[in-house]
Amino acid sequence: MLEKRVFNINGKFPNKSKKYILYCMESSQRIDYNYALLYSIELADKYIKPLVVIFNITDRYKHSNQRYYRFMIEGILKLRGLFKDLGIKFVINRGTFLEGCLKFSKDAVTVVTETNYLKTQKRWREEAAKLVDVSFFEVESEVVVPVRLVSNKQEPYAMTIRPKIFSLLESFLEDVEIRQPRVKADSLDFESWELDSPDDYLNSLNIDKSVPTVDGFNGGTYEAERRLIEFIEKKLHRYKELRSDPTVDYQSNLSPYLHFGQISPVEIVKTILNNYPLEDENVKSFFNELIVWRELARNFCFYNPLYNQYEGIPYWAKQTLEDHKKDPRERIYSLEELESGKTHDPYWNAAQRELLKSGKMHNYMRMYWAKKLLELTPDPKTAFDIACYMNDKYEIDGRDPNGYAGISWCFGTHDRPWKERKIFGKIRYMSESGLKKKFNINLYLLKWLKD
Ligand SMILES: Cc1cc2nc3c(=O)[nH]c(=O)nc-3n(C[C@H](O)[C@H](O)[C@H](O)COP(=O)(O)OP(=O)(O)OC[C@H]3O[C@@H](n4cnc5c(N)ncnc54)[C@H](O)[C@@H]3O)c2cc1C
Structure with a gap:
């Protein structure tokens, strides 16, 4: 089924006279169950060429900050030895995705990367595909x-998406x-940006250092797999009952690892099915999040270019929010007050503190x-924009x-109208x-507001 995951997006052809296959790694920062790597290896064997994998690190990405860069770089550094053992050249390139693709594609038979569902990353791919001389997969x-395919x-x-995914699921496992x-x-010689530790990279990058790093999450596939096993052994049997409760820790905490592609959703599904049957109610509940809601979020971003904007919510939702735009709010807060968690709502403040301190807010509180x-803000568009920003x-x-779909869901996407009330209109309400x-x-409250 690998071929069903692969798309030639520039219609060009490989150039067999060139030196190597190039894989520009970006979304799948791992080796296991990395389908882009698998395809690159198939091409390397087909053309009897070596494989070069590059990973670009830039400080010019709009959101770059040290909190998540550290997590990402921790994961990346652990890949170096693994690629060496596989006889694959792994190069860390200081620059943007586009710069890296163009620089290294000059000697490439063909270029491979992963699909990404977000606008900026889609644009990088489209530009790279246009500018390189060879096929771009x-x-x-x-x-x-x-x-x-879904x-x-x-x-x-x-x-509506659940039956479509599940009718195809088995063939993709x-x-x-x-x-x-x-x-x-081994004989290929490239300059790679090699420093000793994640901190050395952070120190030499001109990124936002105002957001502190967090202790609770260490990046890398090994850590992701350790958490997965812990989840299966200790939490999965009560996931359905307790996953929504923000006072206990019954979620998998795999989202940072999934976000950076340090673990594959397919590996998670297969590991769970090695331990539990698909019919188990906790497995069904977990797969509903990991597969249905996660892949619905990708469907949303892929097909709706306004996924990160208020304007992208459904028509009924916009209409009802606009009808209630002028409803009086108890108190309106500035971005600074919101960011520091200083509102009249202790539950909201506690959620904000959880976000600031741990780098991962509980799903229910999100x-x-x-x-x-x-x-807490003057109008729905401001509310939407502040949610995305923070x-x-x-x-x-x-x-x-998941973040854009999750925020958009809070404003009516993938949901239906509910009983009308002030400010929210027909948007589903949540209360203290x-x-x-x-x-x-x-x-x-005690946990997050204690100091
Ligand atoms: C306002 C808002 C903002 C959100 N922002 C993000 C975000 O930036 N990044 C992010 O990954 N998720 C986001 N989510 C979705 C969800 O809250 C997190 O995926 C989840 O809390 C991550 O914790 P976990 O891995 O322990 O989840 P688990 O409960 O263990 O779930 C396993 C996996 O299923 C997927 N998943 C779970 N819930 C959802 C969901 N509602 N929608 C889509 N996929 C889901 C995630 O990939 C998650 O890692 C947001 C949800 C809301 C309502």
Whole structure:
């Protein structure tokens, strides 16, 4: 099924007289279950050429900050030895994706990268594909079922995409074996940007240092796999019941690793199915998040260019929010007040503190947090923009289709109209009393507001 994940996006041809196959790694920062790497190895063997993998590090990406750069670089540095053992040349290039692709493609038979569902990354790929002289392949490496095969349009609801994904699922769960290419790349000589530690890279990058790094997450595939095993052994059996409770830790905490492609969703699914049957209610609940909602988010970003804008929410949602735009708010806060978690709502403040301190807010509180911004800011567009800004800035797993789809969901996307009320209109409401009724929410306040 590998071929179903692969798309030639520039219609050009390989140039067999060139020296190597080039894989520009970006979204799949791993070796295991990396379909773009697998395809690159197949091409290397087909053309009897060595394989070069480059990873670009730039300080010119809009959202660059040390919190998530450290996590990313920790993962990248651990790949160096693994590529060496495979006889694949791994080069860290200081520069943008486009610069790296163009520089290294001059001697490439063909270029491979992964599909990315976000606008900026899509644009990088389109520009690179236009400018390189040889074929440029995108591989859908970050989903279980390729988005383009599941549907050719923006799906309105989880319930409409679920059967489409599940009818194709099994055929995309084949084992993947990453093997050494026939030709080793040892003799190829490239300058790689080599420093000793993640901190050395952070120190030499001109990125935002105002967001502190966090201790709770160490980057890399090994750490992702360790967390996956821990999740299966200790949490999965109560996932359905407890996943929504922000006072306990029953989520997998895999989202930062999935975001950077340090672990594949296919590897997660297969590892779980080696331990549990698909019919298990906790497995069903977990796959509903990992597969259905995660791949719905990719479908949303792929087909809706306004995915990160207020204007991209459904028509009914915009209309109802506009109808209630002038409803009086109890108090409106500045960005600075919101960022430092100083509102009259202790639950919102606690969620913001969790975000600032841990770099990963609990899923249930993310919904409460984004929806409540409607009440804490002057109008829905401002609320939407602030949610995107803070999510991208502080979440280690931010700048991800899940984030934009999650925020957009809070404003009506993939949802239906509910009972009309002030400010929210017909958007699904969440309240403090709901938090108190469902959970022992004071424990959450105690944890995040104690100092
Ligand atoms: C306002 C808002 C903002 C969000 N921002 C992000 C973000 O920036 N990055 C991000 O990865 N997720 C985001 N989510 C989705 C979800 O909150 C996180 O994926 C989840 O909390 C991550 O924790 P976990 O890995 O422990 O989740 P688990 O419960 O263990 O779930 C496993 C995986 O399933 C996927 N998943 C879980 N919930 C969702 C969901 N609602 N939508 C799509 N995929 C899901 C994730 O990939 C997650 O890692 C957001 C949701 C909302 C409502």
